[in-house]
């Protein structure tokens with residue numbers, strides 16, 4: 068196998084948590100699709116903001132408030148450039164991908180849908196891209212249509228097209244499945260939607276840390292993701308929307324900063340992006356997210372992707388040598404997520420016993436119960452890799468699985 072372009076041994080020193088032991092064993096952290104670990108530069112940035120510039124933003128004329136405001140707005144530009152948005156006012160800070168989807172579902176359905184109108188989702192969506200639409204279905208009477216998946220865990224363009232009708236108002240789907248690892252053909256689906264004048268929203272929670280994203284080249288109408296899955300802090304997320312799409316949406320929440328003028332009779336709203344940022348935003352989190360993006364850019368997203376692809380292929384090959392191994396999701400286009408089952412062993416038992424060997428994997432339905440139903444299973448064990456993982460850690464996982472399997 069080729070040498071990695073990234074110096075992983077040195078890079079791991081940036082992540083203090085990785086040096087821990089769990090039950091006396093070196094931690095093998097393979098739950099990166101749930102959340103990634105944070106480099107020291109991000110951890111220190113949080114301390115730096117609180118130690119040097121902390122003040123509420125936008126509303127203050129004083130020095131610290133101006134510095135904190137600048138920091139938050141600079142962070143917006145950092146995100147803008149990372150996803151290649153045309154304008155920084157198309158970048159809305161939220162509390163996470165979940166809130167971003169809720170915002171769009173609520174504001175879009177309230178303003179643009181009538182009973183019987185249709186939203187298209189896929190069978191592999193995370194609950195975060197299902198439940199907000201169901202809530203709106205119960206309020207506005209919209210209909211949800213679901214694109215099925217193939218045996219390999221892929222979406223076929225013709226199946227999407229089949230569901231499109233004159234009532235389709237929006238298509239919303241994951242770029243990368245958090246269970247199957249499948250990288251969906253989002254550019255083609257966006258193009259397809261646009262052929263029918265249908266806007267498309269991309270859930271990039273599992274892609275933005277692995278795959279370079281250019282929202283202008285993709286031409287998506289909305290795109291959402293979370294900071295904590297891309298080496299940034301928890302509690303911060305992004306909603307990207309094309310300016311003309313965001314302009315059509317009414318505010319999601321009311322409160323400070325999102326207004327132009329308030330009387331008890333009538334309120335007029337602020338312009339983008341502030342219209343969607345009611346209350347004090349997490350300016351510490353946004354600043355730390357910008358630091359995480361700088362960290363990713365320093366390593367190079369292409370280099371990160373190459374390293375993660377190596378890990379995916381190495382792990383797939385090694386795991387398949389284990390008797391009784393069944394990998395769930397066998398698309399040829401995958402990100403570094405592997406779901407699997409071993410013989411008849413319950414995923415929870417496997418996860419618990421691996422934990423005692425210091426190996427952190429996720430087990431269960433991964434917030435994708437409809438997908439589990441479609442696959443006819445209750446859950447899986449999921450190992451998900453970040454660039455800081457190593458082949459040795461994968462060897463430890465494989466040895467751990469064999470050991471656990473031997474107990475049953």
Ligand SMILES: Cc1ncc(COP(=O)(O)O)c(C=O)c1O
Pocket residue numbers: 100101163164165166193195196241243244245270272273293304
């Ligand atoms: C594909 C996908 N979408 C959305 C989410 C929700 O992200 P968050 O919980 O950070 O809002 C997740 C989290 O696992 C995810 O994997």
